Amino acid sequence: MPGYSVGGNVVLRVAARYPERVTALVLTATFVHAGNRLEPVADLWPGPAARGENDLPARLLVPLALRREPAEAVPGARHAEPPAGHLPFAERPAERAAVVTEFLSERRAG
Numbered sequence: 703m704p705g706y707s708v709g710g711n712v713v714l715r716v717a718a719r720y721p722e723r724v725t726a727l728v729l730t731a732t733f734v735h736a737g738n739r740l741e742p743v744a745d746l747w748p749g750p751a752a753r754g755e756n757d758l759p760a761r762l763l764v765p766l767a768l769r770r771e772p773a774e775a776v777p778g779a780r781h782a783e784p785p786a787g788h789l790p791f792a793e794r795p796a797e798r799a800a801v802v803t804e805f806l807s808e809r810r811a812g
Contacts, residue, residue, distance in 0.1 A: 706730045707788065714772065726809040727776070728802050731788045733768035780805055 703724055705713030710732025717724040773781035782801045786793035 704728045704730070705732055706791075707732060710772065726806055727779075728805070729772050730790060730798075731769075732772055 703713050703717065703726070705711070705727065707730070710729040713727055713729065714732075717727055769783070770781050773779040782805075784790045784794045784797050784801070786798075790798045
C-alpha cells in the first residue's frame with residue numbers, strides 16, 4: 703500500500719486498523735509526529751525559495767529524525783534515504799523504483 707507525504711499518515715492508520723489486509727507499506731516523504739519540531743524549518747522556507755534553492759527547503763521540511771520514525775516504529779520496515787527532496791519519485795525515479803521493487807520482492811519472498 704503506497705503513501706506519499708501526508709498520505710503516508712493515512713496509509714499508516716489504515717494498516718493499523720486493518721493489518722490483515724496489508725502485506726507491505728511503501729511510505730514516501732512521510733512522518734509520524736511533527737508537533738512543534740517543524741516550526742524552525744518552516745521559518746527558513748521563504749529565504750532559500752526566493753534564492754532558487756528549492757531542494758534545501760524540501761530536504762529541511764521534514765527533519766531526518768522524523769523521516770526515520772515510521773520505519774523505526776514498524777516491525778520489518780526498512781528506511782531508504784535517496785539524495786532527493788520531497789519528490790524522490792520525480793527527482794530520482796530509477797533509484798526509487800529499484801528500492802521499492804527490491805523491498806516488495808523481499809516481502810513476497812518472505
